[in-house]
Amino acid sequence: MQIDTTTFVLEIVNFLILLWLLRRFLFAPVRAAIDRRQAAVAATLAEARQQAEAAAELKMQYEARMKDWDREREARRAQLDAELAAERDRQLASLRAALDTEREKQRAVQERREQEQHRALEARAADQGLRLAARVLERLSGPELDARIAAALVEDLDTLDVEQKVRLIEAAKSGAELDICSAHPLPDASYAQLRDALGAHLGTRAHATRRVDPQLIGGLRIALGPWLLQASLADELAYFRSSSPDAA
Incomplete structure (x- = not known):
């Protein structure tokens, strides 16, 4: 190729x-x-x-x-x-x-509850004590005790201060009535002695009333116009009762 x-x-x-x-x-x-x-x-x-x-x-x-x-x-x-x-x-x-x-x-x-309970107990005890004292004093009280308290009052009149005597004399001059109240019938001699002693201090013999109040338990309560002399066992017990805790 x-x-x-x-x-x-x-x-x-x-x-x-x-x-x-x-x-x-x-x-x-x-x-x-x-x-x-x-x-x-x-x-x-x-x-x-x-x-x-x-x-x-x-x-x-x-x-x-x-x-x-x-x-x-x-x-x-x-x-x-x-x-x-x-x-x-x-x-x-x-x-x-x-x-x-x-x-x-x-x-x-x-x-407060405890204090109230304590006061209640004290008041109850005081009330019971006062009741017991009242029963005892009721048994011990009598005309002889009233006569002795009246004699003591006659002695205490000599210890009044001038202001108290002036008030007594003014009350007597005003015509106030002398009220002599006793727990038992006061012997005449004791009543006469007390009346004469008051007349001597008042300078005049005021018209006097004589009465008996058994609620006084023992002692006397004498009032002359606004003037009041408390010398009774009932008044003393009332004072202690008002001073007890329940009264406060």
């Missing part, structure tokens, strides 16, 4: 023309497309890098914000715990104060 040089050359020329055509009309657009694709990929990668950097920055900001939130939450929790503790202490203090006040009230009520 013989190789035709012309044909070979032409083939070479055709091949070169084909290469030029391919390069001009096929490779150049492909290359341009590849360049555009690479540029787009590069732009996408750059944008992705920017987004990644932005995402990393956002992540850092988020983490920093989360840390700030954690610190703020812990601070608020600590503040809330402190406020709750303070409120609890205040409520406990208020409750303790209320309990102390209530205990003080209960103690005062108990003390």
